[in-house]
Amino acid sequence: MIRLFALDVDGTLTDGGVWMDGCGNEWKRFDIQDGMGIVRLRTSGVEVAFLSGRHSAATAQRAADLGVKRCVNGVLEKLPVLCRIADELGLAPEEVAFVGDDVNDIPCLRWSGLGIAVANARPEVKRNVRFVTSAAGGFGAVREAAEHVLFLNAREKDAVDSADGIHAGSTPEETEER
Template structure:
């Protein structure tokens, strides 16, 4: 079962558009790009960080709002405007001394393909493109922006004995 691979995960790498968002971008008259994020994903991200899981965001997006969102959740590794995601991921894996089996990548489209092929666990939202779903070890029941990250992080942390039902009030 794929869930046995979840137990060894130390680092979860996230794409943004199509994974943490529904892939839609609202552009204002001033040219600002606006996205919506699911609060349940935010809760799981900040909780996972507090439980010692390394969360990395690698995205082609260049929005400072995206960076601010993840900084607010405690994510220390956020890379914006990245076209060669594998080079960034490889550097992160070397710096943290992570084996591919310890890394999960959640992606939805072709810019994520190479990274997803090289990590221990590749995950796709339910509405990812077919090529990505075909190489994924796990396809979420959730669509992008609808709790994919929450679903997966909760599974990882439960399998690792780190998901607690204590009363916990996060800043999301």
């Protein structure tokens, strides 16, 4: 069961473009459907974390807008941060999904139980994951990855419930009769 969904930001949650005005201001574009995927994960009980190699006020704002409490900006080595978050939550690597797009994400992708690359990720990134989205970063890839995790979690829960003799939609009395 995936309990932590961590992701890179630039190129994964965004299309990788950063608009700068020469006065220190920058803008990023975020996909609304990606945001809904993150909300759906959080609602299902999956913790979400943003790990960005660049410091960005826009990333912090997007995290706050989505209720993502774990947003680490400007981290060059993401794996120690990801391991610390997993440890704080009492999670093993197999309970962690990580979504990325570039070579600096590979250590997190390899360590995580479920490494996910966006469609436009570097080829060397795609070789180190279990799932590649059909959508590009910033254009629904995070939503697709979130839906994949929700599907896997539901399938695992159904398998556990079946092993315990619980059938979906059954009352406890009906389960005992079976």
